[in-house]
Amino acid sequence: MILPIYLYGHPVLRKTARDISPDYPNLNVLLENMFETMYQAEGIGLAAPQIGLEDRILVIDLNPFKKEDPGCENFKKVFINAHIVERDGEENGMEEGCLSIPNIHEKVLRFNRIRIQYLDENLQPHDEVYEGYRARVIQHEYDHLDGILFVDRISGLRKQMIRSRLTKISNGIVHCSYKVKRF
Numbered sequence: 001m002i003l004p005i006y007l008y009g010h011p012v013l014r015k016t017a018r019d020i021s022p023d024y025p026n027l028n029v030l031l032e033n034m035f036e037t038m039y040q041a042e043g044i045g046l047a048a049p050q051i052g053l054e055d056r057i058l059v060i061d062l063n064p065f066k067k068e069d070p071g072c073e074n075f076k077k078v079f080i081n082a083h084i085v086e087r088d089g090e091e092n093g094m095e096e097g098c099l100s101i102p103n104i105h106e107k108v109l110r111f112n113r114i115r116i117q118y119l120d121e122n123l124q125p126h127d128e129v130y131e132g133y134r135a136r137v138i139q140h141e142y143d144h145l146d147g148i149l150f151v152d153r154i155s156g157l158r159k160q161m162i163r164s165r166l167t168k169i170s171n172g173i174v175h176c177s178y179k180v181k182r183f
Contacts, residue, residue, distance in 0.1 A: 001033050001036065002033070002036055002037050002040050002178075002179055003033055003034070003037045003051045003052075003179070004051070004179045004180055004181040005037065005041060005046075005050050005051065005099045005176075005178060005179065005180050005181065006049070006051065006052050006100060006180070006181045006183075007100055007101075007102070007169055007170070007172070007174065007180050007181065007182055007183065008101045008149065008166055008169040008170050009166075009169060009171070009183040010052075010100075010181065010183045011183075012049050012052050012053075012054065013049055013050070013144070013147065013149060015049065015054050015147050016054075016145070016146055017047075017049055017053075017054050017055055017056045017057075017144075017145040017146070017147075018054055018055060018056060019056050019081040020055050020056065020057065020080060020081060022123055024055075027080075027121075028121070030053075030057070031059060031078055034046050034048070034057070034059045035059050035061065037051065037178075037179075038061070039061075040178055040179075041099050041176075041178035042177075042178075043099045044060060044062055044064060044065070044137060045058065045059065045060040045137050045138075045140065045141040046058065046059050046099065046141070047141045047142075047144030047145055048144075048145075049145065049147070050099060050100050050144060052181065056081045056082055056145050057080050058078075058082060058141040058142065058144065058145065059077070059078050059079075060075070060077050060079070060137055061075070061076040061077075062075040062076075062133065062134060062137060063075065063076060065133060068133075069132065069133045069134075071132060071133070071134055072133060072134065075134060077120070078120055078121040079116070079118040079120075079138070079142075080118060080119040080120070080121070081118060081119050082116055082117070082118040082142055082145065083116065083117050083118070084114050084115070084116050084138075084139070084142055085115050085116065085117055085127075086113075086114065086115035087111040087113070087114050087115075087139075088111060088112075088113050088114075089111055089112035089113035089131070090111075090112045091109045091111055091112070092109065092112055092136075093107045093108065093109050094107065094108065094110070094136060095108075096108045096136075096140055097150075098149065098150055099178070100144075100149065101149060101150070101151060101166070101169060102169065102174055102175075102176045102180075103165075103174065103175075104151070104162055104165055104166070104169075106150065106151065106154045106158055106162070107154070107158075108140075108150050108153045108154060109153065110135070110139050110140070110153075111135065111139070112132065112135060113129065113130070113135055114129070114130055114135045114138060114139060115129045116129075116130065116138060116142070151166065170183055
C-alpha cells in the first residue's frame with residue numbers, strides 16, 4: 001500500500017524517533033509499504049517519520065546508482081533501531097533532495113565514513129561501516145530519525161534564499177507526483 005509522505009512543516013518530521021520493540025505489530029507489512037511508497041515516489045530512501053511514524057525505521061535501495069557507484073548495486077537494506085556510533089573521514093559536499101521537501105536540492109556536507117549499529121528486517125543485529133555514497137544516503141535518512149532535515153545542514157544564507165519555497169511547501173503549495181500529507 002502506498003502511504004502519503006509527510007511534507008516539510010509537519011511536526012512529526014521534527015521529532016526524535018523511538019526504538020521499536022521486537023513485538024512491533026505488522027513490521028513486515030510496514031516495510032513492504034515503505035519500499036512501495038519510496039519506489040512510487042522515485043526515491044532511494046525513506047524514514048518512518050516521513051510517513052508519520054515516530055519509529056527508528058528506515059529503508060534504502062541504491063540500485064538505481066549502480067552505474068555511478070558499483071557499491072550501490074543490490075544495496076537494498078532495512079535499518080531498524082539504527083544508531084550511528086561513529087562518523088569520520090573527509091566531509092564532502094553533494095547536492096541532496098528529499099521526498100518531504102519536494103523540488104528543492106541543496107549542497108550538503110557529510111562525513112565520508114560512518115559506523116552504524118542496527119537491526120535488519122529479521123531483527124538481527126548488525127554493526128557495519130559504510131563509505132562514500134552509501135554513507136551519505138544513510139546519514140540523510142538517519143537524520144530524519146533525529147528530527148533533522150537536509151535543509152538544516154545548509155548555510156544560513158542558502159536557507160534564507162529558499163525560505164519562501166519552504167514556506168510554500170509547509171503551506172501545502174507544492175506539486176508532487178506522489179501522495180503527500182500536508183500540514
